[in-house]
Amino acid sequence: MNTAENYIKLRQTLPKEVKIIAVSKRQEEYKLQEVYDAGNLVFGENQAQAMKERHEKFPKDIEWHFIGHLQTNKVKYIAPFVHLIHSVDSLSLLTKINNEAKKNDRVIDCLLQIKIAQEATKFGMDEKQTADLLSDDAFANLNNIRIVGVMGMASNTPDEAQIESEFAMLRKCFDNLKTTYFADKDYFKEISAGMSSDYEIAIKQGATMVRIGSTIFGQRNY
Numbered sequence: 001m002n003t004a005e006n007y008i009k010l011r012q013t014l015p016k017e018v019k020i021i022a023v024s025k026r027q028e029e030y031k032l033q034e035v036y037d038a039g040n041l042v043f044g045e046n047q048a049q050a051m052k053e054r055h056e057k058f059p060k061d062i063e064w065h066f067i068g069h070l071q072t073n074k075v076k077y078i079a080p081f082v083h084l085i086h087s088v089d090s091l092s093l094l095t096k097i098n099n100e101a102k103k104n105d106r107v108i109d110c111l112l113q114i115k116i117a118q119e120a121t122k123f124g125m126d127e128k129q130t131a132d133l134l135s136d137d138a139f140a141n142l143n144n145i146r147i148v149g150v151m152g153m154a155s156n157t158p159d160e161a162q163i164e165s166e167f168a169m170l171r172k173c174f175d176n177l178k179t180t181y182f183a184d185k186d187y188f189k190e191i192s193a194g195m196s197s198d199y200e201i202a203i204k205q206g207a208t209m210v211r212i213g214s215t216i217f218g219q220r221n222y
């Protein structure tokens with residue numbers, strides 16, 4: 001199997017309304033080209049400078065999604081072109097994204113990263129922090145960002161029941177936020193959940209986007 005075949009097979013397997021983010025971080029560029037040529041226009045990266053370089057090198061119809069922890073001093077590298085930032089976990093980061101978006105005369109779409117995993121290492125906010133952010137007066141003044149949904153990463157465990165309950169928690173969080181803050185906002189509709197090991201469970205729990213790396217590209221270079 002090559003990467004193009006992996007992508008095509010995955011695309012055929014998943015419901016067509018589920019968006020695949022092909023996570024190309026630390027993968028060789030000829031593989032990105034293969035997946036692009038196979039029809040995928042959506043790529044995910046987790047390093048701002050690497051994403052900027054690839055954006056410059058690759059065709060301009062690609063949507064670049066930022067999926068990792070984002071430092072405020074790196075936002076400037078991706079603000080001119082990023083399609084969606086999946087990993088917003090503080091008001092200060094969101095404010096920085098807003099300011100850089102404004103400089104570029106853009107509105108940048110963002111997801112709030114919700115902590116659903118048991119592990120202490122996973123980034124993200126709990127429901128209280130999320131509510132505090134959305135009800136802050138400063139948030140109401142951010143006109144160059146748009147919150148279009150939530151993102152979560154389940155625990156790295158073979159226990160599928162646990163993974164399922166974590167994705168169910170993300171779904172519930174999405175529903176609560178929708179009701180409380182975004183009831184009249186049609187654009188608040190995305191749940192980014194699921195990676196190579198758990199995307200089937202995520203889709204059953206309502207994921208609208210899955211972030212798939214190794215299933216498409218194989219092992220990453222470290």
Ligand SMILES: *Cc1c(COP(=O)(O)O)cnc(C)c1O
Nearest residue numbers: 023067195196197211212213214
């Ligand atoms: C690397 C990464 C992925 C993809 O992981 P795979 O297991 O290779 O599919 C998805 N989401 C995030 C946030 C990542 O950092």
